Structures are given as structure tokens and as C-alpha cells.
Amino acid sequence: MASHKIKIAARVRPRLEHEIDDEGIQVTHTSGAPSCISVPNPRDVSQIFNFPLSSCYDQNSTQEDIFERDVRPLIDVVYSGVTVTIFAYGVTSSGKTHTMQGTKAQPGVIPRVVEAMFEQKASLQRSSVELSVSYMEIYKDEVYDLLVNRETAPKLPVRENDAGQVFVANLTSFPIKSMEEFDRIYSQASRHRSVGATNLNRTSSRSHAVLTLEVMMTDSTAQRTLTGKMNLVDLAGSENNKLTGNDSTRMAESAAINKSLSVLGQVVHALNQGASRIPYRNSKLTRILQDALGGSSVGLLICNIAPGTKFRQDTLNTLNFAVRTKNVENRPVINERDNRPQPKPHFAAVQPAPAKLAPAVLHAIPVHASGSSAVATTTSNIAAVAGPSRGQRPSKVPRPSAVGPGLLPPLYSRPSSRPSSRPSIPEKMEPVTQLTDKEIDERIARAVEAEVARRLKEREEQERVEQARLQQEKENLALQEKQAVENVKAEPKLPSGVLSPLLKRHRDLDEELRARLAELEQKYERGNKELQLADVLSPASRKKTGRAYVALARAHSEKGDLDVALELYRKAETYVPDNVKLRERVLEIEWAVKNGKDFVPSPKKQRKVRGKKRKVAVERICEEATSLGQSSIGQSSLDDGEDGERGFGDGEGATIKVKEEYEGQTTIHETPAKRTRC
Numbered sequence: 001m002a003s004h005k006i007k008i009a010a011r012v013r014p015r016l017e018h019e020i021d022d023e024g025i026q027v028t029h030t031s032g033a034p035s036c037i038s039v040p041n042p043r044d045v046s047q048i049f050n051f052p053l054s055s056c057y058d059q060n061s062t063q064e065d066i067f068e069r070d071v072r073p074l075i076d077v078v079y080s081g082v083t084v085t086i087f088a089y090g091v092t093s094s095g096k097t098h099t100m101q102g103t104k105a106q107p108g109v110i111p112r113v114v115e116a117m118f119e120q121k122a123s124l125q126r127s128s129v130e131l132s133v134s135y136m137e138i139y140k141d142e143v144y145d146l147l148v149n150r151e152t153a154p155k156l157p158v159r160e161n162d163a164g165q166v167f168v169a170n171l172t173s174f175p176i177k178s179m180e181e182f183d184r185i186y187s188q189a190s191r192h193r194s195v196g197a198t199n200l201n202r203t204s205s206r207s208h209a210v211l212t213l214e215v216m217m218t219d220s221t222a223q224r225t226l227t228g229k230m231n232l233v234d235l236a237g238s239e240n241n242k243l244t245g246n247d248s249t250r251m252a253e254s255a256a257i258n259k260s261l262s263v264l265g266q267v268v269h270a271l272n273q274g275a276s277r278i279p280y281r282n283s284k285l286t287r288i289l290q291d292a293l294g295g296s297s298v299g300l301l302i303c304n305i306a307p308g309t310k311f312r313q314d315t316l317n318t319l320n321f322a323v324r325t326k327n328v329e330n331r332p333v334i335n336e337r338d339n340r341p342q343p344k345p346h347f348a349a350v351q352p353a354p355a356k357l358a359p360a361v362l363h364a365i366p367v368h369a370s371g372s373s374a375v376a377t378t379t380s381n382i383a384a385v386a387g388p389s390r391g392q393r394p395s396k397v398p399r400p401s402a403v404g405p406g407l408l409p410p411l412y413s414r415p416s417s418r419p420s421s422r423p424s425i426p427e428k429m430e431p432v433t434q435l436t437d438k439e440i441d442e443r444i445a446r447a448v449e450a451e452v453a454r455r456l457k458e459r460e461e462q463e464r465v466e467q468a469r470l471q472q473e474k475e476n477l478a479l480q481e482k483q484a485v486e487n488v489k490a491e492p493k494l495p496s497g498v499l500s501p502l503l504k505r506h507r508d509l510d511e512e513l514r515a516r517l518a519e520l521e522q523k524y525e526r527g528n529k530e531l532q533l534a535d536v537l538s539p540a541s542r543k544k545t546g547r548a549y550v551a552l553a554r555a556h557s558e559k560g561d562l563d564v565a566l567e568l569y570r571k572a573e574t575y576v577p578d579n580v581k582l583r584e585r586v587l588e589i590e591w592a593v594k595n596g597k598d599f600v601p602s603p604k605k606q607r608k609v610r611g612k613k614r615k616v617a618v619e620r621i622c623e624e625a626t627s628l629g630q631s632s633i634g635q636s637s638l639d640d641g642e643d644g645e646r647g648f649g650d651g652e653g654a655t656i657k658v659k660e661e662y663e664g665q666t667t668i669h670e671t672p673a674k675r676t677r678c
């Protein structure tokens with residue numbers, strides 16, 4: 001499919017009264033070359049920027065010049081069923097409204113287009129042609145209908161139909177039969193447009209205005225309808241608030257205007273970059289102009305330029321935008337509808353249907369647009385709304401909903417992204433067009449019968465399985481009950497009085513066990529305390545404490561007080577848990593206590609006491625001894641010479657002083673601390 005680049009025209013308006021113009025902006029026409037507009041750099045006037053554009057109009061150009069050269073050729077394009085969008089772009093006060101709307105004396109593009117369309121209509125013999133008009137403005141990023149009372153006009157939503165076409169919902173469209181009728185409607189609607197006075201323009205447009213002329217051509221012989229549209233867009237001008245002297249209201253308007261124009265620039269930039277995402281949705285303006293920018297319409301951009309020196313930078317901005325826009329490619333489509341009666345599609349025989357069935361068949365017909373651009377051919381059924389049509393898009397900008405060009409089969413429509421509620425058909429089924437109504441009805445009857453039979457069988461099978469399951473459950477329950485009864489019967493009965501002694505013994509055991517547990521708990525608690533204490537002592541202190549306990553235990557065992565001795569040995573064990581000899585001693589005494597035997601400790605070996613004496617944990621051990629309730633004991637000597645390997649101590653000839661209290665008497669035991677013998 002042929003692509004169409006947006007055509008760019010630039011028009012310099014005449015100097016206004018009190019405007020300083022250095023005549024720096026020049027338009028040159030050279031035969032055989034594109035016309036060119038030259039603008040001096042505002043920071044260095046010796047530097048000139050040249051912008052070659054296909055159409056450049058100087059200050060002396062007329063409304064007629066522009067219309068005849070660039071606009072009239074597009075009337076044919078509209079009448080071929082294509083959407084055309086012409087938009088005027090430029091800084092505020094650059095002459096956009098003058099170019100598009102003009103005055104009574106100098107009518108602009110809009111009235112001239114309407115006139116030309118009526119002329120074209122009159123020239124068409126075979127077709128019935130209907131013209132209609134709609135008019136809206138985008139004010140502060142909201143859409144308003146200009147054909148209704150502006151005071152009560154609601155904000156209109158911008159929507160997208162199933163075919164991916166953007167449109168303004170609930171926008172009024174008036175049929176127009178004559179130029180006079182249009183003038184009446186248009187002049188009234190123009191009064192509704194938001195206009196305000198700024199320092200730069202007494203009648204500055206505060207909104208973007210979009211006037212759409214739709215022409216619907218029905219050829220009854222060929223049984224087809226072509227729908228062409230002409231969107232005429234008068235953009236609000238970008239504003240420099242320093243120059244406009246805007247108040248707060250104007251500032252808010254200005255911000256909305258500048259933002260939407262900025263998005264327009266971003267859209268153009270993204271299109272030129274071939275970006276995967278084009279930010280159309282970032283403003284209502286670009287959303288509505290989506291079809292004109294990288295879409296399926298033919299476009300003409302008229303860049304209006306103000307000659308005043310104060311606008312020089314804006315002029316450069318406008319022309320830079322023009323240069324970028326001229327690279328944007330559209331793929332225009334013809335909007336045609338086939339009115340021939342179509343075989344009624346049957347739900348059981350059609351391919352998965354689109355969300356909305358087209359009321360007519362769509363065909364691809366080659367069309368040659370007049371003017372500079374050849375219009376490619378494709379088909380689309382376009383909703384009769386003010387929004388631009390959308391069809392095949394430029395390959396540079398991939399979009400998921402693009403419709404394939406030209407070669408569409410009959411009954412083709414854009415596949416819906418929504419899941420179809422219609423039943424799918426078997427592949428082997430013949431196309432509906434080859435079946436008579438009777439055949440289709442027979443097929444349906446057969447299919448329904450088969451389906452009913454299948455469902456009945458399925459239900460019967462389900463019921464059978466359910467009944468079998470219930471029966472099985474019932475049987476299982478009965479079996480369980482029977483077994484329970486038999487178990488009760490089988491239990492042996494004891495003669496009376498047999499259980500009494502057993503129960504008594506059980507109670508005795510219980511008490512014994514409880515006492516034993518209490519004792520164990522006590523021991524555990526004590527042991528725990530000892531362990532905690534042993535944990536915080538240094539290894540040397542642990543040994544010394546252990547040795548002191550051993551000495552004390554030995555003294556008690558010699559006295560025959562084995563219980564206390566055992567307790568003290570056990571304490572000693574918590575400080576020196578790895579001492580094997582100590583462990584043996586504990587076991588020996590435990591055995592003696594348990595069996596009521598005497599314990600004879602091994603004879604102690606006397607050692608030389610040398611070096612200074614050490615005092616180890618005496619106070620604490622005394623407390624222990626007191627708490628154990630032992631009697632006063634005399635000096636206890638400890639034998640460390642029996643087995644150096646198995647004994648413990650630090651090898652020095654230290655002594656341990658142990659103070660004990662019993663029945664008011666205090667006794668101090670002094671024992672050698674080195675290699676304490678257990």
C-alpha cells in the first residue's frame with residue numbers, strides 16, 4: 001500500500017500595525033526546486049536558516065492562492081472516500097484563524113472547502129450525495145460540541161470503536177444542503193468558540209477547533225457507499241506568557257494549549273523515530289488527530305508565521321516542527337461500503353465473528369487521488385462520526401489492531417480482540433454460501449438432536465456412578481456397625497474383686513514416682529545452678545572449686561556421712577566433669593548408700609605442702625556445707641599422689657580453707673589444694 005507523507009505549507013502573514021518587522025523572513029521560489037523560507041537567527045542575524053518546503057507563501061499571498069494550490073486538490077480525495085485533515089499550526093497571532101476561517105471579505109479555507117464540496121456534489125450525476133457538518137473545540141483538554149448551546153454543552157468523551165477508530169461520542173452532526181445553510185450554522189457555532197483577548201491578539205483562540213465535513217456518496221447502481229471526510233483544524237497558538245501578558249485564567253488556558261502542542265510535537269517525534277509507543281493518549285488533541293498523524297488520512301499542515309522580530313524564536317520553532325512533520329507517513333484508506341444484500345450469516349456456519357458485524361461487504365478498489373499524493377487502496381467500514389477514520393498504519397509504527405490492506409476476502413472484518421461468544425464450527429463444514437437455508441436448518445436439527453442425546457447419556461452415566469457410590473457407602477457403614485457389636489461381645493469379663501489390689505498397687509507406685517520426680521527436680525535445679533556457676537568461672541577456678549568440694553566430701557565420707565559426702569562429690573563433678581576418678585568415687589558411694597554398706601575411702605597420701613596457700617571459694621563452699629546440715633568436721637587432708645593422671649589440680653602445693661558451721665560452732669578446714677585426691 002502506498003504511503004502518503006503529510007504535506008507542509010508555510011504562510012507568512014502581513015505585518016500588523018505597530019509590529020516591528022525587520023523583513024528578515026524571506027520566501028524564495030526557484031524554478032525546478034522547492035520553495036524555501038529563510039529566517040535569520042534571532043541571536044545572530046547574520047546567520048540564516050533555510051527551510052525548503054513544498055509550498056511557501058509570503059506576506060502578499062492571498063486566501064485564494066493557498067486554497068487553489070494546496071487545498072482544492074484535496075476535495076477530490078475526500079470525494080474518493082478518504083479522510084483528509086488540514087491543520088493550521090503556529091504561534092499565537094500568526095494568522096491560523098485568518099487562514100482557516102478568514103473574514104467575509106477574505107474567506108479562508110473552511111468556507112472555500114464547503115463551497116468546493118457543494119460544487120463537486122453538483123457535478124456528480126450518478127450518486128446521491130449527502131453532506132453533513134460537525135464542529136467541536138478542545139478547550140483545556142476537554143471536548144465540547146460547538147453546534148449546541150455552549151453554555152450548557154457537556155464535556156464529550158473521546159472513544160475508540162471496535163474497528164480501532166477514535167471518535168467523539170455524542171457529537172452533533174448536521175446535514176447541510178446549501179452554502180447558506182452551512183454559513184448560518186458555522187457563523188453561529190464560531191461564536192461559541194472560546195476566544196479571549198491577549199496582548200498579542202484581541203481575538204485569540206483559546207481552544208483547538210475541529211470542523212468536520214462528511215460527504216456520503218451512495219451509488220445505487222453499483223450498490224456501494226463511499227464516505228469521505230474533511231477535518232479542518234484551527235489549532236490554538238503556542239504562547240509565550242511574557243509576551244501575551246496573560247492573567248490567571250489565560251495562563252491556565254495557555255498551559256493547556258502549550259501542553260497539548262507539546263504532546264503533538266512528541267507524537268511527531270515518536271513517529272519519526274519509529275517508536276513502538278506513540279503518545280497519542282497524552283492529550284485529547286493528539287487522540288483526536290491520531291488518524292491524521294501516522295494514520296489513514298491524507299494530511300496538510302499549514303504553518304503560519306508571524307513576521308515580527310519578537311516572534312523570531314517561535315518562527316524557528318514552528319518551522320522545525322514543520323520539518324519534522326513532513327517525514328510522518330500516513331497510509332490512507334478508502335471508506336467504502338457495499339450495499340448489496342449479503343447471505344445472512346448463520347451462527348452455526350460462520351467463521352468466528354467480529355464484535356460488530358459489518359452491515360455491508362467491504363471491497364478493495366483502486367483509487368487515484370488528485371494532487372500531489374497518490375492514495376492507496378484498501379477498505380474499511382467507517383462509523384459516521386466526527387472522529388477520523390483509521391485503517392492500515394505505516395509500517396514504521398507497528399500497532400496491534402492494523403487492518404491488512406486491499407486483499408480482504410468477502411465477509412472479512414477486523415478480527416475482534418474480544419473472545420467471540422459464537423460457537424466455533426468444525427473445519428470440515430462447508431462455507432455457508434454453498435448451503436441452502438433448508439440444508440442449514442436440517443443440519444441444525446441433526447446437531448441439536450445429537451447434542452440432546454449426548455447430554456442425556458452423560459446425565460444417565462453420572463446418575464449411575466452416584467448411585468453406585470451411595471450403595472458402597474451404605475454397605476461400608478453396615479459392616480462397621482456389625483464389627484463394633486461383635487467386638488463388644490468378644491471382650492472377656494473379669495471376676496469381681498480382681499482389680500482392687502491392682503489399683504491399690506498402681507496408686508502406691510504413683511506416689512513413689514511422684515516423690516522421686518520431686519527429688520529429681522530439686523537435684524536438677526541445684527545442678528543447674530552449679531552448672532551456671534561453673535560456666536562463668538575460669539578453668540583454673542573451676543578446678544579449684546571442684547577440689548574444695550572433693551576435700552569436703554572426703555571429710556564427710558570419713559565421718560561416715562555418706563549422703564552428704566555423695567552430694568558434695570556430685571557438686572565437685574559439675575566443676576570437673578571429665579575427671580574419671582571422681583566419677584568412680586560418686587558411683588562407689590552411690591552403691592554404698594543404695595545398699596546400706598559402709599564406704600571405706602582409700603588411704604590418703606601425705607604430701608609436702610609448699611609455696612603459698614590459696615584460698616578458693618571458701619565462703620561459698622561453707623554455705624553449701626551449712627545448707628547440707630553437716631556436722632563440724634576436723635581437718636581433712638586430701639591425697640593427690642595416687643594417680644597424677646586421674647587427679648586434678650594445678651600442681652602447686654596450695655591449701656584450701658573450708659569454714660563450716662554447725663550448731664553454733666565454726667570450724668576451719670585447711671586442705672592442700674594441689675592434686676586433690678578423691
Ligand SMILES: Nc1ncnc2c1ncn2[C@@H]1O[C@H](COP(=O)(O)OP(=O)(O)OP(=O)(O)O)[C@@H](O)[C@H]1O
Binds near residue numbers: 012092203204
Ligand atoms: N494573511 C493575513 N492578512 C491580513 N491579516 C492577517 C493575515 N493573517 C493574520 N492576520 C491578522 O492577524 C491577526 C492575528 O491573526 P489570527 O487571529 O488569525 O491569529 P491566530 O494565529 O489565529 O492567533 P491565536 O492563536 O491567538 O488565535 C488578526 O487580526 C488577523 O486578521
